Amino acid sequence: MSMNKIFNIVLIFFFISNCTLNKNIKHHGVPSLDEKGRKLIVKKSNRNDVITLLGPPSTTSTFDENLLIYIERTTSSSKLFKLGKKKLIKNNILIVEIDNQGLLAKKIFLTKNDINNLKFSKEFTKMNFQNKSFIYDFLSSMRQKINDPLGKKKSKN
Numbered sequence: 237m238s239m240n241k242i243f244n245i246v247l248i249f250f251f252i253s254n255c256t257l258n259k260n261i262k263h264h265g266v267p268s269l270d271e272k273g274r275k276l277i278v279k280k281s282n283r284n285d286v287i288t289l290l291g292p293p294s295t296t297s298t299f300d301e302n303l304l305i306y307i308e309r310t311t312s313s314s315k316l317f318k319l320g321k322k323k324l325i326k327n328n329i330l331i332v333e334i335d336n337q338g339l340l341a342k343k344i345f346l347t348k349n350d351i352n353n354l355k356f357s358k359e360f361t362k363m364n365f366q367n368k369s370f371i372y373d374f375l376s377s378m379r380q381k382i383n384d385p386l387g388k389k390k391s392k393n
Contacts, residue, residue, distance in 0.1 A: 264311075
């Protein structure tokens with residue numbers, strides 16, 4: 237055998253040995269969120285039970301610190317012909333609401349199908365600035381300073 241054929245065989249063997257038939261599965265967040273969420277009982281479990289069972293929340297609500305959000309996400313690499321594109325296997329969310337006494341008031345479990353079916357409002361929030369409000373005056377002066385930092389342009393007021 238020539239040296240070139242041996243090199244090609246070693247190269248082919250190297251590429252084949254690095255290919256795997258098993259899927260590469262990556263987990264993010266709380267594993268087995270659905271099973272752990274079933275163990276929480278409304279009006280019986282407290283905040284400490286939730287944190288002991290699930291750990292610290294993935295995120296908390298911006299507006300309410302008693303609304304804890306837990307996330308479980310599982311992805312896998314796809315087959316070779318899709319060039320390793322990730323496939324979403326699980327995308328679960330558990331929303332836990334704690335009342336003012338520290339007891340579990342409500343829990344909502346959402347799967348990836350539930351999340352895909354959520355409807356969002358098409359409404360827009362209107363800005364309501366009056367000409368004489370503090371916010372309007374402040375933003376107008378900031379805009380004027382940004383547009384003319386040295387104050388050399390003639391003011392329109």
